[in-house]
Amino acid sequence: MTGKKVILESGIEVNPLYTKEDINESEAHENMPGEYPFTRGIHKEMYRKRPFTIRQYAGFASPEETNKRFKFLIANGQTGLNVAFDLPTQCGLDSDNPKALGEVGRVGMSVDTLDDFEIAFDGIDLDKITVSLTINGSAIVLMAMYFALAEKRGYDINTLRGTAQNDILKEFIGRGTWIFPVNTSVKLVVDTVEYCAQHVPKYSPVSICGYHIRESGANPIQEMAYAFSIAKAYTDDTLKRGIDIDEFASRLSFNFDIYGNFFEQIAKFRGGRRLWAKIIREDYHAKNDRSSWMRMIAGGGGGGLTKEQPENNIIRSAYYALISALSGTQTMALCSYDEAYTIPTEKAAELSLRTMQIMIHEMGICDTVDPLGGSYYVEALTDQFEKEIKEEMKTVDNMGGIVEAVATGKIQEKVSHQAYERETGIQSGDIPKVGVNIFQREEDPKPVEFHPYNSDAANYQIEKLKKIKANRNKSKVQSCLTKLKKDCEQNGNLVPTVIEAVKEYATVGEIIQVMKDVYGEYEEPIFF
Amino acid sequence: MKILLSKPGLDGHDVGVKVLAHAIKNAGFEVAYTGLRKSMEEIVEMAKKIEADVIGLSILSGTHLILCERMKEIMIENGLDIPWLAGGNIPHGDVDALLEFGATAAFPTGTTIEEVVDYLNKLDNK
Structure with a gap:
C-alpha cells in the first residue's frame, strides 16, 4: 500500500492499483452495449450513431414570453424545450x-388556466416540438392541460x-x-402513469430524480438507491392497477446528479444501469428490452459548484460533462458557472452549451462506445456500485419501503444530517474544495442577481385570471369540480375528470383545492 | 436562548436552513424549525407559541425584500418584540434595506456557519 487510505464519498475504499485480478469474477467480460444488462450503454452504437441530446433548463415568466421563445427555437431548428413553472x-x-x-412569474411560467397553455403553445405544432414539463406537486393538472390542449386542437393523443x-x-x-x-401523492403519480399507458402511450409521465436527493x-449510492426505490414504488402501484410492466416501464426515465469524485460517478451510472435492468427483467419479468433501460438525463450538479472563484466552475462543469458522456447519458444539461449565486448571465449559459459542443465536435468523445469499458478500475468499481446500491435498497426496504421512510421523515433525517456533515467538512477544510478552503484568494462580494420581479406582469396575470373566471361557463366548471370531488372520494383515476375540468377553464388552484378538501x-415531519 | 428558524414564502430550498439548525443546536442553543412554506403570520404565531427569543428567516428565491417588508408590521400587530434575522441568498446590496425593514441582522450570500453562531453568541450575551 502506498500513501494514505482513499475512501470515496460512498464509503468504498480505493486501491492504489487495479489489475485483471480485480475483475476476474466480473460479468464485465460478457457485457456488450445495447445488450442486457446494458452496463455499457442502452444502445449498440451509442453516440457513434447520434450524440446525447443537449437540453438546458430555462424559465420564462409568462405564457406570452414562452410562446415567443418556442417560436424562436423552432425557427432555429430546435425540437424540444424544458418548461419551468x-x-x-x-x-x-x-x-x-x-x-x-x-412569486407570480418569478422562477418560471405562471399558469392558472388552460388559457395560459393556449397562449404559450399558440401557433406551435405539438407534433414537431417535444415539451418537457418541470412540474411535480400539481403535475396531474398541468399534464391534463397539455392533453386537453392537444385534444382541443385536434391532435390524436395516442401519438402525443x-x-x-x-x-x-x-x-x-x-x-x-x-x-x-x-x-395520496403517489396515487396521483400512478393515476398519470396508468392514464398515459392507456391513452398517451408515447408520453413519458415520470422522470425519477436522484438529482435533488443528492x-x-x-x-452517490443513496442517490441511485433512493431513486430506484422510488421508481419501484410507482411501478408496484401501477402493476396493481392491472397494467403490464411492458406497457409503461419503457416510459420511465431518470434524472441524476454529477459532482464529486470522477470515477465514482461513472461507476455509479454503469453499475446503476446494470442493476436497474436486472430489477426490471428479473423482479418484474419484463419481456421487452426497452423496459429495462435506465434512460437518463445527467449533467453538472449545482452541489459541486462554488461561489468562490466562480470561473473554476467552468472547469468543473467540463469534467462533469465528460463524466456524463463517459457514463452513457441520453440527455445532458449543465449548470452555469455563476449559478451558485445568481441567475446565469447569457455569457455563462452560452459557455455551458459550448462546453458540451466542444466535447462532441473536438474531443472525439462520440467516436467509440463506452471507452472506459474494460478498465480494471472502472469495471471493479462498477461491480461494487451495483452491489452497494442493491444493499442500500434493502436498507430502504427495512425502513418499511421508500413511501414509509419518506412519510416518517427517516430519509430526510439521514440526508440532512449528511448535508450538515458535508458542509462542516468543507468549512473545516476536511473536504478539500479549491478556492474555498484551499488555494483561496481575497475576492470582492459577487454581484447577486435574481429574476427581477415584475409586478406589472403579475398584475396582468391576475387580471387575465379574473376575465377568464367571469367568462367561463360557471355551472359546467362547478359540475366538473363536484365530479372531481366524487372521484377523489371513490378513489378513482382522477385524470379524465381533471381533463374535463381544465377544458372548462377550472383553475389550477380550484382543482387542487377540491383534492385538498x-x-x-x-x-x-421536522428533522434537522 | 431559543431560536426559531423559518422558511417564509414558497421557496423550497431547505438544505441551508437545516444545516444551520444543526450547527446552532450543536453550538448549545435551543432550536426549532417551522418547515417549508409558512406565511409571516404563521411564523410569528409559532414564535409566540414556543416563546422564541430570536426568529431567523431563510429566503433563497429572491423574495426577501417583499417578505421582510411585511415582517415588521406583523411583529407589531402581534405585539412581538424580539430580534429577527434574515439569511439565505441575499445580495450584499440588500442588507441595508433589510435592516431598515427592522431586521436585527441580515446575513448575505457567502456568510459562514461560524459567523452566524458568533453573532448569536453575542446576542445571547447582551
Whole structure:
C-alpha cells in the first residue's frame, strides 16, 4: 500500500492499483452495449450513431414570453424545450392567492388556466416540438392541460410525445413542492402513469430524480438507491392497477446528479444501469428490452459548484460533462458557472452549451462506445456500485419501503444530517474544495442577481385570471369540480375528470383545492 | 436562548436552513424549525407559541425584500418584540434595506456557519 487510505464519498475504499485480478469474477467480460444488462450503454452504437441530446433548463415568466421563445427555437431548428413553472403554479396556488405574493412569474411560467397553455403553445405544432414539463406537486393538472390542449386542437393523443418530471416522492426529500400526504401523492403519480399507458402511450409521465436527493445530502449510492426505490414504488402501484410492466416501464426515465469524485460517478451510472435492468427483467419479468433501460438525463450538479472563484466552475462543469458522456447519458444539461449565486448571465449559459459542443465536435468523445469499458478500475468499481446500491435498497426496504421512510421523515433525517456533515467538512477544510478552503484568494462580494420581479406582469396575470373566471361557463366548471370531488372520494383515476375540468377553464388552484378538501395536506415531519 | 428558524414564502430550498439548525443546536442553543412554506403570520404565531427569543428567516428565491417588508408590521400587530434575522441568498446590496425593514441582522450570500453562531453568541450575551 502506498500513501494514505482513499475512501470515496460512498464509503468504498480505493486501491492504489487495479489489475485483471480485480475483475476476474466480473460479468464485465460478457457485457456488450445495447445488450442486457446494458452496463455499457442502452444502445449498440451509442453516440457513434447520434450524440446525447443537449437540453438546458430555462424559465420564462409568462405564457406570452414562452410562446415567443418556442417560436424562436423552432425557427432555429430546435425540437424540444424544458418548461419551468413559477412556484405558485408548482404548489397548486392561483396567481391571486395571497400566498403567491411576490412569486407570480418569478422562477418560471405562471399558469392558472388552460388559457395560459393556449397562449404559450399558440401557433406551435405539438407534433414537431417535444415539451418537457418541470412540474411535480400539481403535475396531474398541468399534464391534463397539455392533453386537453392537444385534444382541443385536434391532435390524436395516442401519438402525443413529451415528458413531465412528476416525481413527487423526491419532492419530500428535496425541492419541496409537495402538496398532499405521501400516499395520496403517489396515487396521483400512478393515476398519470396508468392514464398515459392507456391513452398517451408515447408520453413519458415520470422522470425519477436522484438529482435533488443528492443535492439534499445523499451520497452517490443513496442517490441511485433512493431513486430506484422510488421508481419501484410507482411501478408496484401501477402493476396493481392491472397494467403490464411492458406497457409503461419503457416510459420511465431518470434524472441524476454529477459532482464529486470522477470515477465514482461513472461507476455509479454503469453499475446503476446494470442493476436497474436486472430489477426490471428479473423482479418484474419484463419481456421487452426497452423496459429495462435506465434512460437518463445527467449533467453538472449545482452541489459541486462554488461561489468562490466562480470561473473554476467552468472547469468543473467540463469534467462533469465528460463524466456524463463517459457514463452513457441520453440527455445532458449543465449548470452555469455563476449559478451558485445568481441567475446565469447569457455569457455563462452560452459557455455551458459550448462546453458540451466542444466535447462532441473536438474531443472525439462520440467516436467509440463506452471507452472506459474494460478498465480494471472502472469495471471493479462498477461491480461494487451495483452491489452497494442493491444493499442500500434493502436498507430502504427495512425502513418499511421508500413511501414509509419518506412519510416518517427517516430519509430526510439521514440526508440532512449528511448535508450538515458535508458542509462542516468543507468549512473545516476536511473536504478539500479549491478556492474555498484551499488555494483561496481575497475576492470582492459577487454581484447577486435574481429574476427581477415584475409586478406589472403579475398584475396582468391576475387580471387575465379574473376575465377568464367571469367568462367561463360557471355551472359546467362547478359540475366538473363536484365530479372531481366524487372521484377523489371513490378513489378513482382522477385524470379524465381533471381533463374535463381544465377544458372548462377550472383553475389550477380550484382543482387542487377540491383534492385538498378530500385528501388533506402533507404535514412535514421536522428533522434537522 | 431559543431560536426559531423559518422558511417564509414558497421557496423550497431547505438544505441551508437545516444545516444551520444543526450547527446552532450543536453550538448549545435551543432550536426549532417551522418547515417549508409558512406565511409571516404563521411564523410569528409559532414564535409566540414556543416563546422564541430570536426568529431567523431563510429566503433563497429572491423574495426577501417583499417578505421582510411585511415582517415588521406583523411583529407589531402581534405585539412581538424580539430580534429577527434574515439569511439565505441575499445580495450584499440588500442588507441595508433589510435592516431598515427592522431586521436585527441580515446575513448575505457567502456568510459562514461560524459567523452566524458568533453573532448569536453575542446576542445571547447582551
